[in-house]
Amino acid sequence: MTVLEPKPIAKFQAGNFKSDLKPIWCPGCGDFGVVTAVTRALAAIGRPPHEIAFISGIGCSSRIPGYTTAYGFNTVHGRSLPIAQGIKLANPDLLVLVASGDGDGFSIGGGHVAHVIRRNIELTYIVMDNQIYGLTKGQLSPTSQRGRKTVTSSFGSLEEPVNPLLYVMGYGASFVAQGSPADMTGLARIIEEGIRFPGFAFINVQSPCVTYGNEEQQLKAHKGKMQNLETIGHDPTDRAKATELARAYGTQLYTGVLYRNPNPPPTYGEGVTERQQVLGQQAIPRQEILNRFIPQA
Amino acid sequence: MRQDLIIGIAGAGGDGVVSAGESLITAAALEGFHGLMTKSFGSQIRGGEASCRLRLAPQEVLNPNGPLDVAVVLNWEDFKRFGGELPVEASTIVIYESNTGVAPDKLPLVGVRPAIVFSVPITELAQQHAGTEKAKNIVVAGLLAGWFGIGRASMLAGIRKKFSKKGATVVEGNVRAFQAGLDFAEAHPLKEDRKLPTPPAGRHVKLLTDGNDMCAAAALFAGCTFFAGYPITPSTEIMQFMDREIWKYGGTLLQAEDEIAGLGAVVGASFAGKKAMTATSGPGMSLKTEMLGLASIAELPLVCVNVQRGGPSTGMPTKAEQSDLFQACFSAHGDCLRPVLAPTSVGDMFGTTVEAFNLAEYYQTPVIVLSDQEIAQRKETVDPIDTAKFQIIERRRPTETELTNYARFKLTESGISPISHPGLPGGNYLAAGIEHNELGRPTASGEMHARMNEKRFHKFNPLKSRRDLFLVEGDPDAPIGLVSWGSVAGVAREALRLALREGLHAKLLVPRLMYPVVEQVYQDFFASVKRGLFIEQSFQGQLYRLVRMYVDLPPLVKPLAKSGSNPIQPSEVLERIRDMVAALQGNNNHCHLEPNGD
Numbered sequence: 001m002t003v004l005e006p007k008p009i010a011k012f013q014a015g016n017f018k019s020d021l022k023p024i025w026c027p028g029c030g031d032f033g034v035v036t037a038v039t040r041a042l043a044a045i046g047r048p049p050h051e052i053a054f055i056s057g058i059g060c061s062s063r064i065p066g067y068t069t070a071y072g073f074n075t076v077h078g079r080s081l082p083i084a085q086g087i088k089l090a091n092p093d094l095l096v097l098v099a100s101g102d103g104d105g106f107s108i109g110g111g112h113v114a115h116v117i118r119r120n121i122e123l124t125y126i127v128m129d130n131q132i133y134g135l136t137k138g139q140l141s142p143t144s145q146r147g148r149k150t151v152t153s154s155f156g157s158l159e160e161p162v163n164p165l166l167y168v169m170g171y172g173a174s175f176v177a178q179g180s181p182a183d184m185t186g187l188a189r190i191i192e193e194g195i196r197f198p199g200f201a202f203i204n205v206q207s208p209c210v211t212y213g214n215e216e217q218q219l220k221a222h223k224g225k226m227q228n229l230e231t232i233g234h235d236p237t238d239r240a241k242a243t244e245l246a247r248a249y250g251t252q253l254y255t256g257v258l259y260r261n262p263n264p265p266p267t268y269g270e271g272v273t274e275r276q277q278v279l280g281q282q283a284i285p286r287q288e289i290l291n292r293f294i295p296q297a
Numbered sequence: 298m299r300q301d302l303i304i305g306i307a308g309a310g311g312d313g314v315v316s317a318g319e320s321l322i323t324a325a326a327l328e329g330f331h332g333l334m335t336k337s338f339g340s341q342i343r344g345g346e347a348s349c350r351l352r353l354a355p356q357e358v359l360n361p362n363g364p365l366d367v368a369v370v371l372n373w374e375d376f377k378r379f380g381g382e383l384p385v386e387a388s389t390i391v392i393y394e395s396n397t398g399v400a401p402d403k404l405p406l407v408g409v410r411p412a413i414v415f416s417v418p419i420t421e422l423a424q425q426h427a428g429t430e431k432a433k434n435i436v437v438a439g440l441l442a443g444w445f446g447i448g449r450a451s452m453l454a455g456i457r458k459k460f461s462k463k464g465a466t467v468v469e470g471n472v473r474a475f476q477a478g479l480d481f482a483e484a485h486p487l488k489e490d491r492k493l494p495t496p497p498a499g500r501h502v503k504l505l506t507d508g509n510d511m512c513a514a515a516a517l518f519a520g521c522t523f524f525a526g527y528p529i530t531p532s533t534e535i536m537q538f539m540d541r542e543i544w545k546y547g548g549t550l551l552q553a554e555d556e557i558a559g560l561g562a563v564v565g566a567s568f569a570g571k572k573a574m575t576a577t578s579g580p581g582m583s584l585k586t587e588m589l590g591l592a593s594i595a596e597l598p599l600v601c602v603n604v605q606r607g608g609p610s611t612g613m614p615t616k617a618e619q620s621d622l623f624q625a626c627f628s629a630h631g632d633c634l635r636p637v638l639a640p641t642s643v644g645d646m647f648g649t650t651v652e653a654f655n656l657a658e659y660y661q662t663p664v665i666v667l668s669d670q671e672i673a674q675r676k677e678t679v680d681p682i683d684t685a686k687f688q689i690i691e692r693r694r695p696t697e698t699e700l701t702n703y704a705r706f707k708l709t710e711s712g713i714s715p716i717s718h719p720g721l722p723g724g725n726y727l728a729a730g731i732e733h734n735e736l737g738r739p740t741a742s743g744e745m746h747a748r749m750n751e752k753r754f755h756k757f758n759p760l761k762s763r764r765d766l767f768l769v770e771g772d773p774d775a776p777i778g779l780v781s782w783g784s785v786a787g788v789a790r791e792a793l794r795l796a797l798r799e800g801l802h803a804k805l806l807v808p809r810l811m812y813p814v815v816e817q818v819y820q821d822f823f824a825s826v827k828r829g830l831f832i833e834q835s836f837q838g839q840l841y842r843l844v845r846m847y848v849d850l851p852p853l854v855k856p857l858a859k860s861g862s863n864p865i866q867p868s869e870v871l872e873r874i875r876d877m878v879a880a881l882q883g884n885n886n887h888c889h890l891e892p893n894g895d
Contacts, residue, residue, distance in 0.1 A: 021738060053569070053719040058730075066727045066739065071719040073568055074729040074739070075561075076591050082558035086565025086573070087719065089549045090523050094569065094719050115554040275544045283545035287684045289514045290647070293504035295323045297454035 012046055014039040017068050024063060030207030030219065031060060031128055033181020035067045038097070038126070040184075041191035042070075047095055054097045055084040057109060060135045061101035061128035061207070070097075078109025081116050084123050092269045095195065096122070102129045102143040106162045110142070117171040117200055119268040124194040127164060128207040131217065138212035145250065150212075165246035165258060168202045169239075174261035175201035176242065178254055181208075182222035186255055193257060199264045206253060222253060229256035236260040301354035302445055302493055303362055305383040306437065308371025310344035313434030318349035319676070320438055320455055324448025325351075326505045326678045329496035331358045334676040337382050338615070346375035348383060353447060355496040359642075360787035361675070363866040365389045366491070367445070369437055371419065373397055373405050381864070385409055390487070392440060394419045415485060422477045427470035435471050439478015446492030449479070504679040508646045508672035509576075511679075512602060513538035515650035516574050519689060521600070522548035523573035525562035527555055527581060530614045531670040532604035535576035556584035560601060564588055567597040568728055570718030572654060576602035579621050580611060582628070589663050590629035593753065595728045596706070596716070598657035598664075598692055600650070605669040605783075607861035617670035618861025619783050620835035622843060625665045626812040632750050634757055636660070637812040639667040641768070641786040643677035648687070649809060652766070655690040660756055661716055667811060669834075671784040692716050700724055704735040708748060712756030763810055767818050771797060771804030777877050778826035778854065779805040780819075781833060782840055785865060789832045792870030799871075801878050811840070814847040828877040829854035832870055836860045 017039035025031050042052065052070035056062035058077035065072030075083050084098045100109065105127045116123065132150065133139040139152040143164065147156040168176055175197040179187035187205065194201030208217045215221065234241065234256070242259035245252075284291065304321075308314045315336050322332045332353040339345030350365075352358050364386040370376040370393035376383065385391065385406055390413045399405060401414040417440060423432035435456065442449045456475055460468045506514075513535045516524075524539040526532075540550050549566075553559035559575050566573040577585060582603045592599055605621045607613025625637045636656050640649035650666060657664040695703060695715035700723035707714040714735075717724025727737040732749060734740045768786075771793050781789035786807040793805045806822045808815075823829070829851065831841035838856030857873060859865055 048722070050722045050725050051720060055565070063739075066729075069725060071725050072727040072729075073565075073595075074727060074731060075564075076587050076730045079557065079561045079588070079591075082553065082561030083565035083568070085551065085558075086523065086525060086562030086567075087569040088565075089551060089562070090566035090569035090571040090573070091718075091720055112554060112558055115558070272544075272549050276547050276549075279544040280547060286518050286520070286546065289518050290504055290682055290684065292514070293506040293510070293679070294502055295326045295505040297323070297327055297451050297458055 012043045012048070014043045017042045017049055017070065019067055019069050021066050023067055025060060026211050028210040029060070030130065030181045030205070030209070031064065033184060033187065034126065034128055034205055034207055035064055037179070037181065037184055037187040037191055038064070039068060040188035041195060044188070044192045045095070045195055051093070052095045052097065053084070053087050054099065055080050055087065056099040057104040058135070059101035059104045059133070061099055062104060064099045078104055078107070078112070080104065081109060081112040081123075081125070085116060085119070085121050088121055088123055089269065089272065092273070096124070097195070098123050098125045100125065100127045102127065102131060102141045102164070103133050106164055106167065107142040110162070113168065114171045117168060117173045120174065120199045120265050121268045122199055124191065124201045124203065126191065126203045126205060128205050129164060130207050130209040130213060131161070132209050132212045134209045134212055161250060163246065163249045164204045165249045166243070169243050169246050169259065173202050173259070174199045174264040175257070176246070176259040177202070177257045178204045178206065180206045180219070180222045180226060180253065180255055182219045182226060183255055186228065190257060197260070199267050226253050226255050229254050229258060234258075237262045300356065300494060301352055301358065302366050302447075302491070303364070304351045304353070304367040304369065304441065305348065305365040306369040306371070307346065307348035307376040307379055307383060309375055310341070310347050312347070312371045313431065314347045314371065315349050317434035317437050318351055320452060321441060321448060322351055322353070322676055322678075323505060324451035324455060325353050326503045327451040328448055329503070330355060330447065330493065331503070331678045333358045333361055333678070335361050335671065336674065337379060339378065346378045348379045350383065353493060355494050358678070359791045360784070360867065362791075363864065363868065367392065367441070369441070370394065370397070371433065373399060377405065385411060387411055390491070391415070392417055396420055413487065417481060422481070423474055426473035426477045429470070432471055432474040435474040436478045439475040440482050442475075443479040443482025444487060444491065502681065504681065505676060506643060506679065507534070507674055507676050508640065508643045508668055509534035509604065509674065510538050511643050511646040512576070512650050512666070512668065513542070515647045516600065516654065517542055517546055518684060518687070519572065519651045519654035521572045521574050521654065522546060523563065523566035523571045524548070524575065525551040525553050525566070525573075526559040526575045526577060527553050529556075529578045529581045531606055531673050532576040532578045532602065534673070535602060535604075556581040557588060560585040560588035563599050564592050564595075564597055567592070567599045568595070568718065570720070572598070572658065574600040574602065576604065578604050578606050578614070579608045579624070582621060582624055586628045589635065590631060590633060591730045592663040593629065593633040593635060594730055594732070596661040596714070596753070597728070598661050600653045600657050600664050600666060602666040602668060604673040605667060613861055615670065616862035617784060618835060619669060619785065619833050620837070620839060620861065621667060622811060622835070622839040625667050626843065632754070634754055634813060635663045635665060636757070636760065636810065637665045637667055638766070638809055639783045639811050640672055641783060641807055641809065643672060643675065644679035644682070645809070646672060647682055651687050651689070655688070658692040659690045659713070661692060661713065667783065669784050695724055705737045706733060706735045706749065706752070708735060708752055712752045757813060760810065760813060761815050761817065763815070764818060766808070766810035767815070768807040768809070769804065769822065772802045773804060774825045775802040775804040776825060776827040776881055777801065777803040777874055778823055778829035779803065779870070779874075780807070780829070780831045780840065780844070781805065782808055782811065783834075785832055785834050788865050788867050789870060791867040792874065795867060795871045796874045801874055803874050812843070814844055816847050819844055819848040823848070823851055823854070826851055827853060827881055830857045830870070830873055831855070832857045832865060834859060834861055834865065
């Protein structure tokens with residue numbers, strides 16, 4: 001297991017993780033808050049930017065790696081998770097963050113979510129959920145409410161939205177949290193907790209779209225309705241209660257850690273390390289690998 | 298006198314047909330013979346019919362060839378299900394199980410009456426000597442060893458070793474069953490001796506394996522430490538070999554949830570600095586397309602093996618075809634170029650896979666290895682390979698100086714830029730599927746897009762001088778020119794040898810680098826050619842068409858192209874060579890302008 005303890009060698013400020021690239025986001029976009037929260041969390045973790053890989057797919061949200069000083073990979077639509085898993089498995093020492101949006105993560109890339117969860121690969125998966133396709137200018141998303149009118153649902157959506165919290169709970173995710181840029185301190189804290197969690201961590205961020213979002217989805221509205229899970233006395237190790245609260249996605253805005261498995265399953269990486277150690281003793285030199293094809297009577 | 302022997306064995310799933318074939322080729326290899334064995338099964342997951350074909354010779358065996366010299370029939374229904382895969386001619390020696398109740402002069406074969414037929418009580422001999430029907434395949438091995446002089450001593454040693462765990466009684470029973478086969482053969486001698494000539498002395502111990510295992514071993518030799526993939530016939534054995542071995546070399550394997558994720562994880566591992574590979578077949582390649590484009594624009598090294606089968610769509614999953622060449626060269630949107638390599642035999646798979654890793658690392662690009670079902674799954678003897686002769690190339694890492702103000706996609710003279718990886722201080726950059734500037738930052742500048750495209754194409758220019766990735770055989774000034782690739786190249790090579798022996802002036806070009814098309818190699822080859830053939834296993838003749846995109850071929854060069862599972866035989870190619878020679882020698886009126894195969 002990789003232990004993500006802060007290294008004593010250097011103290012980092014959030015600014016050390018912010019690049020000088022100017023975001024393409026609309027003024028007031030929730031994603032500005034996410035990049036700030038991520039850089040604050042990384043400063044608290046204390047690992048240098050070159051030990052961090054920040055992977056994303058396609059969408060407004062997926063531009064985020066470029067706004068940090070970490071190694072970034074802005075991949076293709078819906079595929080951030082498979083690529084991030086390859087990175088983490090190839091170099092377990094890296095701190096790997098994954099950013100996605102509701103469309104990238106739960107529509108085109110939705111099929112990958114179940115598998116990263118059951119493998120329990122140590123990634124921190126941050127989904128910026130704005131219930132709309134912003135980059136392509138306002139189409140229906142998998143988390144849009146039924147009846148929502150958009151340019152591809154002119155007469156209202158005929159579909160029930162995906163519930164990202166319940167989705168990952170259903171597949172057995174061991175760390176599930178939700179935040180909003182309306183509470184920057186809380187958001188930075190759950191991202192930091194997610195990074196420190198020994199296994200796959202899922203963080204849904206209600207990150208409003210100022211251009212195509214409804215008024216009740218904006219940060220101002222969040223401030224009025226956010227309920228902090230710690231404040232309301234939720235025990236994050238209570239899976240049944242967490243699942244019940246997850247059902248309120250779309251009606252209630254709970255923030256904080258919804259579920260933290262007190263006994264998470266082993267990570268894929270732990271199994272790999274053990275296997276490499278045990279089997280490594282049986283290796284024949286690479287130059288002699290063809291000898292295994294010498295026929296035996 | 299024929300210098301080789303082609304044996305076909307068919308029976309029901311539990312008859313041990315394939316195991317008999319494997320014992321035989323192993324024994325033959327140990328005694329210095331060359332050999333090649335293909336297997337074929339019914340579509341049932343378990344049971345059903347099974348068959349194998351072996352071709353054994355004291356000299357190099359280039360392909361499975363056509364009609365059988367020997368047919369071993371454990372039951373007629375199963376044998377007949379393989380039809381054209383086990384063709385019987387009048388000269389075929391037929392050995393069949395007596396308890397099928399068929400009279401030797403009434404074999405259930407249509408249009409052919411083999412002259413030499415043996416009805417052998419195979420099951421009875423197995424029961425009598427080993428006390429079990431299971432020893433039927435051992436009796437068969439004894440018969441074949443007796444009549445054709447292959448592997449007698451090695452077979453006996455093999456039987457002793459194979460059954461040693463089951464105790465002395467089982468060992469002795471099987472030895473007796475083998476001896477019973479030998480005795481039967483001795484008691485019923487062939488009129489004409491068909492024993493194979495002894496291989497030349499001073500022979501080396503050969504390797505015996507199939508293309509999929511060879512591919513995986515080569516990848517590990519080349520330093521591959523990451524494999525991700527999704528099971529698909531007929532490539533799965535590559536993943537299975539990797540799963541048994543890669544951990545031993547500090548590597549990791551991931552069975553991905555789908556084909557896209559398989560290549561996705563490989564792209565990620567490469568970004569993280571590791572040599573990485575996936576393997577798939579046609580339907581998987583279709584899904585992997587988006588990742589190939591991503592790896593091209595992000596300039597990430599990786600190897601993607603496509604073991605071709607019949608297509609389109611699910612097509613013919615267990616049959617070889619060469620119909621994914623266009624896909625290998627042209628799939629993925631946008632302007633991009635990726636090297637495509639094709640091995641011509643199991644032995645050649647080693648060098649081809651190592652080359653694929655070298656090209657991937659050197660040029661920072663995905664490389665496709667186009668194998669096919671036949672090479673992938675046939676067992677073949679391979680002369681020892683001196684691995685010390687193979688150079689291993691690593692990607693160009695940035696120097697200390699280059700890491701100050703590091704530019705990942707620096708526009709260099711060669712087009713190759715130093716590549717860092719997460720964990721390397723100072724090498725931080727943004728990799729992206731989006732067009733980018735030298736620093737990796739997204740750009741919508743038309744000028745930058747043009748310059749980056751130029752870089753991504755220009756960097757492959759040195760490939761144009763890789764003549765070592767082409768094989769040319771035969772008479773250099775010949776007016777008859779053949780081109781073939783992949784497993785079919787073995788058929789063309791044999792046909793060429795037969796033609797040269799007849800005094801016909803012909804030559805053969807076999808590309809292992811399929812793409813980019815190296816124009817100069819084809820132009821030089823065709824300079825003397827008046828007539829020719831592209832011999833390949835696809836309906837369209839994809840190599841023929843691909844080459845014509847880049848090279849003006851002489852008008853009488855045409856495709857000899859067949860859909861998968863319709864074998865092309867050396868005899869057929871030889872016949873076409875004779876026709877072409879005759880046409881050249883005959884009156885020129887005969888050479889009317891024929892359409893170029895369109």
